[in-house]
Amino acid sequence: MIKGHGDDAYQYPHIVSDFSSNICAGRNHQALMGYLAAHPELASHYPEPEAWSLEHMIAEQHDLDPKQVIVTNGATDAIYLIAQAFPMQADIPRPTFSEYEDACQLFPRTDTKHRMLWLCNPNNPTGDVYDQSVIDKMMVKYDLVVVDQSYENYTNQFVMNPRWAARTPYLLQIHSFTKTYAIPGLRLGYITAHASLTAHLRQFLRPWSVSALAIETGKFLLSNDDELRCTPDLNEAQRLRDKLQQIDGILTQETQTNFILCQFESGHTAAELKDYLARQHHLLIRDASNFKGLTPRHFRIAARTPAENDALVAAIQEFVKSV
Secondary structure: OOOOOOHHHHHHOOOOOOOOOOOOOOOOOOHHHHHHHOHHHHOOOOOOOOOOHHHHHHHHHOOOOOOHEEEEHHHHHHHHHHHOOOEEEOOOOOOOOOHHHHHHHHOOOOOEEEEEEEEEEEOOOOOOOOOOHHHHHHHHHHEEEEOOOOOOHOOOOOOHHHHHHHHHOEEEEEEHHHHHHOOOHOOOEEOOHHHHHHHHHOOOOOOOOOOOHHHHHHHHHHHHHHHHOOOOOOOHHHHHHHHHHHHOOEHHHHHHHOOOOOOOEOOOOHHHHHHHHHHHHHHHHHEEOOOOOOOOOEEEEEEOHHHHHHHHHHHHHHHHHHH
């Protein structure tokens, strides 16, 4: 496990705006918190050994058989579960989310005759979205393709719906309540796949791996999906990218999501900028240098409100001029 994911405000006092996490900004969880507070009994009993009730609700939402859904303790738990259940030779494009490689290294690759591909779509940290024709070609080349669609609600581009995986015996999809409803602290994700794949995955499930609070949270969110689903302002993200691109010495990558991969052309490092912003302006960004394939000059920013974004741009301009 690498150290240095986003949302590490615990390292700095008094952060007022967190641009380091890709989670949709400004969500109001008052309704959810009120609902959970009204059910204190959830903390007094074991949860379901497997989150069957939530799996049934997800299946109904996507017109799937419940056997084709597995609820996990966050999308990252799904990644490690898949790596354990299918110890194949893994191909992982870079840069991308580090946990795919970490999970595959944790479990020995006993099946070296078969190959699997891991794709993050939309991709973290670049904000790219794979064209469906590319994924279709990959599914012909590999014995198993894993598509992590945690950010599927964070783009206007086409991404597969969960029914695609359910009818294809060599495709696994990962989905994230964390991103869709902006609840990273509760840890809730799920896998959709052909029943033959989920049947194999269930052999590796740990009992009670998803808490009763998380299960009940998922059911409440699905029941109030229209009101509580998180939808980032992608127009604001593009405006922020344009303003960052105008700062001398900074390059920004095109993005199809709410987060932007940036880099200094030379001289400055992401670590220096992160520390300056956190200590001088109480703003937090993601030092992206620990993504394999990137450099110490790379950093990632997730758009927030227009006022916060303008404050960040001004602070970065101040940093560039001061050093």
